[in-house]
Amino acid sequence: MTFHDPHLAKAEVSLYRVLRDVFAPPPPVDYLQWAKRNIVFSERITSRPGPYSEETFPFFSEILTALGPDDPCQIVTLMKSAQVGGTVAANIFTLGTMSMDPCDLLYVHPTDSNAIKWSNQKLVPLLKETTCLAPLFPLTSREGSNSKLYKERKDGRGAISAAGANSPSNLSMVSPKRQVQDDLAKWENNQAGDPEAQADSRSKAFLGRKVLKISTPLVSPGCRITANYEAGSQEKYHVPCPHCGHLQPLEWEAMRDHIDPAHPEKAAFLCVAEGCGGFIEEHHRAEICRPVHLGGRAKWVAKYPERKRHHRSFFLWVPYSPLESWEALARAYLNVRAGGSDEQKRNQEAEQVFWNDWLGLAYEATGETLPWEDLRDRAELIGHRRGVIPKGALTLTIGVDVQGDRVEWQLVGWGARRQRWTIDYGVFDAQTVPPGGKPHSGHISEPEIRTALDSLLKRQWPDTFGNRRAVDLLAIDGNAWTADVWEWAKRHPLSRVIMTRGVPNETASLLAMVKKERDSKGRVVKYSRKFFNLAVSILKMGLYRGLKKQDPDEVGFVHLPKGLPDDFFRQLVSERRLQEKSRSGIVSWRWVLPDGLRNEVLDTMNIAEGAAIRIGVRQRTEEEWEALAAMIEVAPADAQLDLEEMLAPLPLFAEPAEPVTPKPAGLSMADLMKQLNR
Structure with a gap:
């Protein structure tokens, strides 16, 4: 008679159950299906709250599939425009990894401050609101390993590390199997070199690694996300024409060339199929964007399918996304x-x-411009009179560049349609002596130079209507001899004078107040409130682009006056944007001044634009420019003056005793400007 112990039988069943769980293959990692089951966006996270809808974002399905382990690629790049929901894909990849395939995941932002902001405003709310993840992640530091930049699962099986590309130490702290490189185009080289190379190296040890690179592009050449897109499969979303069925990507030119300025709401894409001639309209979007597995015909098509095994790159822009209308796109262009x-x-x-x-x-990016001779000849042919404010120049700013033995200044006028006019240029040096003044070196610390700058700030220039107008704001370079510049600048209110210093960062704000700086004793310097960083690289690109334009009525045209010496034009276009490669192989882009050339004219133009940005010329509407013109460009009510008397500039110290002399051979730029300024 056999005796069976029921307790042993139960233990045997439990053993087999444990063995089954241990040896069973992991469930499939399907980010798309996981998102449908688990993602519910709140109003705090997105403008379209509610459960994740594949019908709303059908173009993300293939991207999410590429991020899964069944796709052999190791790198997925998404180059996109704004307002297409790109962060949705990154969030699904991040949260889905923690749920289905927990491991160490690194999420890299341009800076540490960006990473902290993302963690507080995006990651924490998502972890709280995702039902399957909320119990796994502690919400306070008392509940396990949790900080602003590090979120670890309670069971220790996976963690999310957030880092800034500007901090090489944070990039070296983890070895992640999964990685997101967000806002990649905004990454700048850090102290250790190329942050993208540093981040990539952290995941190379994993054969099954997945790195998602995602960003809106910025400036090319040198744009990181563009370079990655071009290195990959270059996939575009093809949709069928609702009239003939021809599959095609939505290309900007197919809309741009058919926009009716009077009816931007009718913006549509002309079908590229020969013999069709039909327009793809916005009401067709939901239907044509439906992918094959949802009963449609839309699909991603790779330009280089052979690259898909290692690097899949996708391009996605506004017309595909329900987050923005085609009318808004057309209006933005107009x-x-x-x-x-x-x-x-x-x-x-x-x-x-x-x-x-x-x-x-x-x-x-425009790193090259017209030959300086062409600019000079164009100025002599169609330029306005030097020293006279032309029609359209409604706001006046001065940019001042400080050198060891002189200061140079440029008066620039700003108007509608982003046009600008160089009106006057001058140099204060050792020869600039007010009545009763003493010999001096020409340095900003000399009382004579400061007096000259005071007079410049008070000076008035005639306009073509017979008025005399003073400058609206003066900006002076404070990057060198900062204390001396401050000693002069502090004598004038912030509404009249600001200090600037150029920063080469192409992702920086055009004009940003310098953060509180401290001296060697740790005290906050007094000039912080008056000191601004100026993104000179971006301004140079805009200027060079404007200089290339030939039509004086064109948006962004740069008007140059007659009568300036050749060296003015040489200096205006003296720098070039060139690629540089360090000994360690780090590639960067910067503006280079060739040996033997000077760039004070270019610098004063940029500094003057900094003052214009401070005033707000870039934010003015057409209506505001028109109202300003109605107030300024009117003839004075007093008695009319003789034309020459009306156009004669007010003297800096006293009425000039000498006429402008012709250009002598071998005369320096400073001497030329000094004589022209008399």
Whole structure:
């Protein structure tokens, strides 16, 4: 008779159950299906709250599939325009990894401050609101390993590390199997070199690694996300024409060439199929964007399918996304073309913002310009009179560059359609002596130079209507001899004088107040409130682009006066944007001044533009420019003066005793400007 112990039987069943769980293959990692089951976006996270809908974002399905382990690629790049929901894909990849395939995941932002902000405003709310993840992640530091930049699962099986590309130490702290490189185009080299190379190296040890690179492009050449897209499979979303069925990507040119300025709401894409001639309209979007597995025909098509095994790269821009209308795209283009901006877009940076945020393409940097001789000849042919404010120049700013033995200044006028006019240029040096003044070195610390600058700030220039107008704001370079510059600048209110210093960062704000700086004793320096960082690299690209334009009525045209010496034009276009490669192989782009050339004219132009940005010329609407012109460009009511008397500039110290002399051979730029300024 056999005796069976029921307790042993139960133990045997438990053993087999444990063995089954241990040896069973892991469930399939399917980010798309996981998102449908688990992702519910709140109003705090997105403008379209609610459960994740594949019908809303059908173009993300293939990207999420590429991020899964069944796709052999190790790198997935998404180059996109703004407002297409790109962060949705990154969030699904991040949260889905923690749920289905827990491991160490590194999420890299341009800076540490960006990483902290993302953690507080995006990651924490998502972890709280995702039901399957909320119990796994502690919400306070008392509940396990948790900080602003590190979130670990309670069971220790996976963690999310957030880092800034500007901090090489944070990039070296983990070895992640999964990685997100967000806002990649904004990454700048750090103290250890190329942050992208540093981040990539952290995941190379894993054969099954997945690195998602995602960003809106910025400036090309040198744009990181563009370079990655071009290195991959270069996939575009093809949709069928609702009239003939021909599969095609939605290309900007197919809409741009058919926009009716009077009816932007009718913006549509002309079908590229021969013999069709039908228009793909916005009401067709939901139907044509439906992928094959949802009963449609849309699909991603790779230009280089052989690269898909290692690196899949996708391009996605505004027309595919339900988050923005085609009418808004057409209006944005018309605003840029007209040089104006509507109420919603008035704070946007015109051409580059449109190129980046709407088209999803890198803005072509202009590192070369017209030969200086062409600019000189054009000025002599169609230029305005030097020293006289021309029609259209409604706001006046001065840029001052400080050198060891002189200061140089440029008066620039600003008007509608982002146009500018160089009105006057001058140099204060050792020969600039006010009545009763003493010999001096020409340095900013000399009382004579400061007096000359005081007079410049009070000086008035005639306009073509017979008025005399003073400068609206003066900006002076404070990067060198900062204390001496401050000693002069502090004598004038912030509404009249600001200090600037150039920063080469191409992702920086055009003008940003310097953060509180401290001296050697740790005290906050007094000039912080008056000191601004100026993104000179971006300004140079915009200037060079404007100088290339030939039509004086074109948006962004740069008007140059007659009578300036050749060296003015040489200096205006003296620098070039060139690629540099360090000994360690780090590639960067910077503006280079060739040996033997000077760049004070270029610098004063940029500094003057900094003052214009401070005043707010970039935010003015067409209506505001028109109102300003109605107030300024009117003839004075007093008795009319003789034409020559009316146009004669007010003296700096006293009425000039000598006429302007012709250009002598071998005369320096400072001497030329000094004589021209008399």
